[in-house]
Amino acid sequence: MTSAARTAPRFLARSAQALTAAAAVADVFRAVALRDHYLHPTDASLHRSGLISMAFAYLMTLATVLFLVWLARSRRNARELAPEAAVPSTGWMIGAWFIPVVNLFAPRRVVLDIGRAGSASWQKRETTLVNLWWAAWAAHALVALVAGRVAPGSxxxxxxxxxxxxxxxxxxxxxxxxxTALQGTAPGVQVSLRT
Structure with missing residues (x-):
């Protein structure tokens, strides 16, 4: 029987994907509700935007936790599959997301290191996919910050x-x-829907 570290975390992956999608959709509703309140401030619009913002915060928190749990499991897989590879420590893997300024570039590197170490099949297209994801995420944060100060309600x-x-x-x-798929195809790794 394989250890938990040698099992591709399909259930965690699916859960993180679903909650990330739900949080993104909730963010759209939150932004629309906040814009509506900004343009037409009433008690009803304040209440509605507050409820939607709260739902978004809960979903985003859950999505973040599940993503980090999935990443930790993927890190363990990568560590076991390639013991000599440069895989970040668990503390750095988590801390990189929360340290100001460092969180602008380090999480991307963490995901790349885990992906490369966990699969001999890692190619340029996977690196490009990670770079596109990180560029979209960073651009979203930057535009949201600037728009909130320069053109609120635009x-x-x-x-x-x-x-x-x-x-x-x-x-x-x-x-x-x-x-997850690349780690699942590595020799000696079994796919489990439970973990």
Whole structure:
């Protein structure tokens, strides 16, 4: 029987993908509700935007936790599949997401290192996929920050910001899928729907 570290984490991958998609969709509704409240401030619009923002915060928190749990499992797989590879420590893998300025570039490198170490089949297209995901995510954060200060309530800014958020969510789902699939095809790794 394989150890948990030698099992491709399909269930975690699917859960992280589903919650990431749900959080991205909730973010669209949140942005629209906030814009509506900004343009037409009423108690009803404040209540509606508050509820949607709260739902988004819960979904995004759950998506983040599941993504990090999936990444930790993928890291363990990569470590076992390629003990000599440069795979980040668990502390750095998690901390890289939360340290200001470092979180602008380090998480991308963490995902690339785990992906490369966990599969001999890692190619340029996988690196490109990770780079596209990270570019969409970083662009979303930058545009949202600038738009919130320069043009709050602007429909063009809202469309660009939320398009980037949805693109980042789709690309994150593809990154999760690709890393999990490549690790699942590595010799000695079994695919489990339970982990």
């Amino acid at each position: 429909m063009p800014c809202l469309v660009v910001t939320e398009t980037l958020m949805l693109a980042a969510a789709v690309l994150a789902g593809l990154v999760i899928e690709r890393v």
